[in-house]
Amino acid sequence: MFGVLTLALSALVFLTWQVLAARADDAADDELTHEANKFRAFAGSGEAAAFDRPEELLDRWLQSNLPDDSEALFTIVDGRAYHRSQGSPPARLDTDSAFVQGIAGAKEPTYGWIESTAGRVRYAVMPVQIGSQPVRAQLVMLEFRDIIAKPSIDAARALVIIGALTLVLAAGACWLVTGRILAPIRQVRATAEQIGESDLRRRIEVVGNDDVAQLARTFNTMLDRLEDAFVAQREFVDNAGHELRTPITVIRGHLELMGDDPRDRAETKALVLDELSRMNRMVDDLLVLATTERPDFLETGEINLTELVVEVIAKARPLADRVWRVDESADATIVADGQRLTQALMQLVSNAVRHTTTGDRITLGSRLNGDHVLLWVADSGPGVRASDRERIFERFARGNDQRRTGGAGLGLAIVRSIAQAHGGDVRLADGPGGARFELTLPLTVPADRAVVAP
Ligand SMILES: Nc1ncnc2c1ncn2[C@@H]1O[C@H](COP(=O)(O)OP(=O)(O)O)[C@@H](O)[C@H]1O
Ligand SMILES: [Mg+2]
Known part of the structure; x- marks a missing residue:
């Protein structure tokens, strides 16, 4: 210039x-x-x-x-x-x-x-x-x-002198002004450079209310989100490691203590296999949760709700001796990922099975409700304690009634992820008696969430 x-x-x-x-x-x-x-x-x-x-x-x-x-x-x-x-x-x-x-x-x-x-x-x-x-x-x-x-x-000489002076003054002014404008930007840059993965708690000092301050504020907001995501991820990995260590410890303990008695051996083998399949399930669940954020998490298609519910019941019936019922059925078709929905319903069903005993009733249903549909799994078990109602949807959150053989507390987190990926949600419905989990889904997955199957 x-x-x-x-x-x-x-x-x-x-x-x-x-x-x-x-x-x-x-x-x-x-x-x-x-x-x-x-x-x-x-x-x-x-x-x-x-x-x-x-x-x-x-x-x-x-x-x-x-x-x-x-x-x-x-x-x-x-x-x-x-x-x-x-x-x-x-x-x-x-x-x-x-x-x-x-x-x-x-x-x-x-x-x-x-x-x-x-x-x-x-x-x-x-x-x-x-x-x-x-x-x-x-x-x-x-x-x-x-x-x-x-x-x-x-006159011309005066012109030259004035011109030269003007130039010098302009140069000085440029230097001052750009220095003042650039100083905060430099500060933002320097701070941004210093903030590494290990130091995500640092923030840029915001002074004034101009564009640069706005930039710094935006930058700080981005850092907030990054930090949250980073903390959440670390917690997730910590929890996952912790959960996986338990079955490993159990398996090692039993193998170390195993004697030569064939009966003892058979018992240990059964227990080890059981723990291994539990680990296997957990790893599967972790993988599902890890992929929920990905854009290709869903493969959508046309799903008939009646067929979906019937299919889930057919799969669930052999799991346990319960009274299986369909209490309402919407003959509606929605655009969704059928496999993921089946997966979510099966998580709810397996929870229901775990919290009920022979002769208890497990009910599934679907209903068209304005611009969305409801899918539910209800049981006649003890229900969820009031203090657990919100917690149980979080990752690794288990109710206090948890039995030793139960899962890692990922089931409802997966259900929620699947529902939210469809643009819907899951909730524990109020009411007397056992637990009733309801999935709310839009008729079509919002465009920014779905990747339609090729
Ligand atoms: N049908 C149900 N009846 C009573 N409690 C339930 C039911 N489903 C879930 N819960 C509670 O919610 C908790 C979390 O469930 P979930 O996320 O599937 O994890 P997990 O099944 O591995 O414990 C369970 O530990 C349990 O306390
Ligand atoms: Mg579960």
Whole structure:
């Protein structure tokens, strides 16, 4: 930017200079023409007719004409500088013999430019002829252009100085302003550089209310989210590690204590296999939860709710000896991921099975409710304690009634993830008796959540 400014100012100074120089040339020319005309008029007058010799006429002219500061006159007689005007001219050209010789022979009015110690000079040579005598004298008029142009040159010089000063001032101002603007940005950058994965708690200091402060605030908000996500992830990994360590410890303990007795061995084997399948289930669940955030988590298609519920019951019936019922069925079709919905319902069903005993009732149902559908799994078990109602949907959260053989507390978290991926949710419905879990789903998965199966 500074470069552009310099260029513009230089161009301005250069152009002004050119214009002024041309004006000075014109002015010198005009002055000369004016003087020449005056002399011509005098030469043609009756007063001039009285002279017999040209030097007399010229002397008369020199006496009666006072040149101003930028002018000088001298006469040439017989090829030599003869007399010159009164006063001291800016430079003496009558003593320049080469110049005088060059113009002495002029028989016609001649104009030209010549360099002198006082700059460029515009000159005119006016030959003087009396009657029919041969021409032997000339009047030389000199206009010192640089002296005529002096005010303009001074103005141009002032212009250059002012321009240079302006440049310096502008540069200083630029430097100050950009420094002030950039300082907070630099601070944001420096802080951002310092904040690493291990130091996500740091924040940028927000000063004022301008755009930079806004930027810092946005940045801090982003850091908040990052930190939350990071903390959540670390907790998740901690919990997962902790949960997986339990079956590993159990397996190791039993294997170490195992004796040679075949019965003991068979018992240990059964227990180890049981623990392993529990681990297997947990790893599967963890993998599901890890993928819920991914855009390809859902593969949607048209799902008939009645068929879905019937299918889930068919799968669930062999699990346990319960009274299985469908108490309401919406013959509606929604766009959803059928496999994920089955997975969610099976989690709810297996919870219901675990919290009931032989002869208890487990009921499934579906209902169309305005612009969304309800899917539920209810049981006639003991229900969920009031203090656990919210907690149980969190990852690794188990109720206090938890039996040793139970899961890791991931089931309802998976159900919730699946529901939310569809743009819906899951809740524990109020009511007397056992537990009733309800899935709320939109008729179609919102566009930003679903990836339609190819
Ligand atoms: N049908 C139910 N009846 C009573 N309590 C339930 C039922 N379903 C879930 N819960 C409670 O919610 C908790 C969390 O369930 P879940 O997330 O599936 O984990 P997990 O089944 O591994 O314990 C369970 O430990 C239990 O206390
Ligand atoms: Mg469960």
